[in-house]
Amino acid sequence: MRRLDMSSIGFAALGRTLIKNNRAQRPESKRNISLTSETTHYIDPKKASPELLEQIKDKIEKENRKRLKRVVIITSIFFFIVLFSMYYMIINL
16 A cells, blocks of 8 residues: 655545555556547558558648637637626626
8 A cells, every 4th residue: 555645735635646546556458548549550651652641641731720720719719708708897897
């Protein structure tokens, strides 16, 4: 049994320490659970054809555009919520 970390004291620190210790005791196969699909295959760039590398490049660029679009939408929604809440607070003073 591991000793508890005494650098932080309290109920929350005890919970954090227990979770850390439980994570260390889990088998290696269950420690790193990935949410990505397991269908991706490793392709050696030295052995890949130029066409395959171009397909991979296009796929990565498409994923990056999709991710950027999602970030812009979430950021703009958050900005408008903050903007409207500030406007509401100023009007009701």
